[in-house]
Amino acid sequence: AGRLGALVVAGTRVTVAVDSSETIDVAATAGIREVLVDVDVGMPRCGCDPADAGRLADEARNAGLTVRGVMGYEGHLQHVVNADERRSRTARAMDVLTAAHAEVGGDVVSGGGTGTWDCNEVVTELQAGSFVLMDGDYAQLGLPFAEGLVVLTTAVSVRPGRHVALDGGLKALAMDSGGPQLVDDQGGAAEVLFCSDEHTTVAGGSWTVGDRVGLRPAHIDPTIAKHATLHLVHDVTAGGDAEVLESWPVDLRDW
Amino acid sequence: AGRLGALVVAGTRVTVAVDSSETIDVAATAGIREVLVDVDVGMPRCGCDPADAGRLADEARNAGLTVRGVMGYEGHLQHVVNADERRSRTARAMDVLTAAHAEVGGDVVSGGGTGTWDCNEVVTELQAGSFVLMDGDYAQLGLPFAEGLVVLTTAVSVRPGRHVALDGGLKALAMDSGGPQLVDDQGGAAEVLFCSDEHTTVAGGSWTVGDRVGLRPAHIDPTIAKHATLHLVHDVTAGGDAEVLESWPVDLRDW
Structure with a gap:
């Protein structure tokens, strides 16, 4: 006060x-x-x-x-x-x-x-407020707002035909409303299996080490609070190739 | 690399x-x-x-x-x-x-x-690593290590006999392994009802506005990652009266 x-x-x-x-x-x-x-x-x-x-x-x-x-x-x-x-x-x-x-x-x-x-x-x-970027939980309501937030991860470990480990997990994504969804599930071939502290494991899919993989969180507010910077991009579906228009600092820890 | x-x-x-x-x-x-x-x-x-x-x-x-x-x-x-x-x-x-x-x-x-x-x-x-501070999930295993981490909140809203809102929630606590536990449940009179972005609602209890209330997270790693500073205290059960021995910066965002 x-x-x-x-x-x-x-x-x-x-x-x-x-x-x-x-x-x-x-x-x-x-x-x-x-x-x-x-x-x-x-x-x-x-x-x-x-x-x-x-x-x-x-x-x-x-x-x-x-x-x-x-x-x-x-x-x-x-x-x-x-x-x-x-x-x-x-x-x-x-x-x-x-x-x-x-x-x-x-x-x-x-x-x-x-x-x-x-x-x-x-x-x-x-x-x-959430309507600006939406999340997986609000997306179920059929509101006229698009999901605009993606946590962009990198595939760091691959066992071909079995699973892929991405370099973002519980420290990068809010889990209170459930797990994240893949932005591109490769035609239904891949799905999120579980999240651990620094990784998300995806079952199936044909990514190789170094590929960028986007995740949509189920709850937006406590996801953003986990990050130091929010990057505004021209096309959020373009992944690592997206043009970054602005970068905003995030100061939401200790709330 | x-x-x-x-x-x-x-x-x-x-x-x-x-x-x-x-x-x-x-x-x-x-x-x-x-x-x-x-x-x-x-x-x-x-x-x-x-x-x-x-x-x-x-x-x-x-x-x-x-x-x-x-x-x-x-x-x-x-x-x-x-x-x-x-x-x-x-x-x-x-x-x-x-x-x-x-x-x-x-x-x-x-x-x-x-x-x-x-x-x-x-x-x-x-x-x-977790054995140093433990958490609610590991505490179920009967390991010979004590729970040493408390997220100290303040009661900011009270409806007597019904519920209390504390000023720490999903942005302060990892929820992937379940909700937090009260450090002091006032003899079983109080229990955590749910967490929202910036609040935890406790049912029952006789706290008044301004009281300090400790919460133990179910999962320690992604809880610590949400905070900017970790305070080492002499007696973690002493709440807001605990003597702070050292304060350590936390730099775990973006993992």
Whole structure:
């Protein structure tokens, strides 16, 4: 909070979410000026009891903070496969947020995400992010966004007709939503067998040592966090031959 | 290989594992002087067909490399829960390595790991590493090593009697071997419910916002790789009050 407070002093507009007396105190003490009240809309993570939202808004105002509105992230609904169910459950979660908003006040209603981008009709600020690059898990929902992230590995060991070891594994790919998929499975001849710390073993295929092989992770956020640099390329399917347009540093460790 | 070759030129002794004509060529070209022939002893990852080991040793010698011996990592056996089965399967895997060693020559037989540290009686170099800090997966084997790694988080959101959100999740913990365990489960009152990108949600428990909560990861290697610094403390169970003896930088991204 001290780092954010310094940004506010430097002239940056910073709004933080608060959901308790403790976080309100920390924000006010650190020099934060604007907050949203974070409301639990059904995902057991952050967010206050909806019944407490109005009281916390009063506390924040008494602490000298401007309350811009509410946020309530229906993260537990982002990956519901059935679109009708996703829509109806999102509407119910947003009813909770709308009721809390009436108690809290302010202009902002923040929520929604890549999975509910088109069915959350309540929010004024849509918290979608994964749609930019997508991943294997979101790809199952039939969203109109293309998968843009590839972890480019090199075949370092080959036993012809049996398996290939690639030089990227658990330290390069998030595994919480399952294993990675091959970008090019050679017409179905190859499939990912398993990942170990520094390797992914692919069964089948006809790669030779030194070949570049692309993997698509099942979950994008904790995959990117494992890398020091993100390279933007003209054509992600071109593998090692892709023209690199820009390289961005990644600073996501310790989160 | 170029970076390793520069180390050799600078006077460091470097031995690399090779398992193909291509890796022999790269090693020789880069200025590497000593190699082991890596032999597949049953884990589908790196390692040549045992029948090719002698030929590759000849190739390496013809390329000007010193062949120090063989390695064969029985990684697929490290987590076999039954100790008798672990011992007998390790013996069979090492029979393969012993036969390859007879064809390759050299003094070194490298293999084994934290799970087979006491039943691999063949190797001259034991590749155990996880035993230093252990993890939840290895802890199931009843090895005589203590779990020494804790990811220290802070409770950032509390819904009393329901759940607590901690500020470390998928970007801080390896999930390939399952979720983390609480260091202190408050007498069984609390358990890890799930991890999301930046949070772990704990069901039950009586923590308040700001409390420090320790998590033990199920897999140590890819957990450490997610952090920028490893802090050595006097008593790892002391949480935020532990005396920090040393802090080591971690440089394991992009592997």
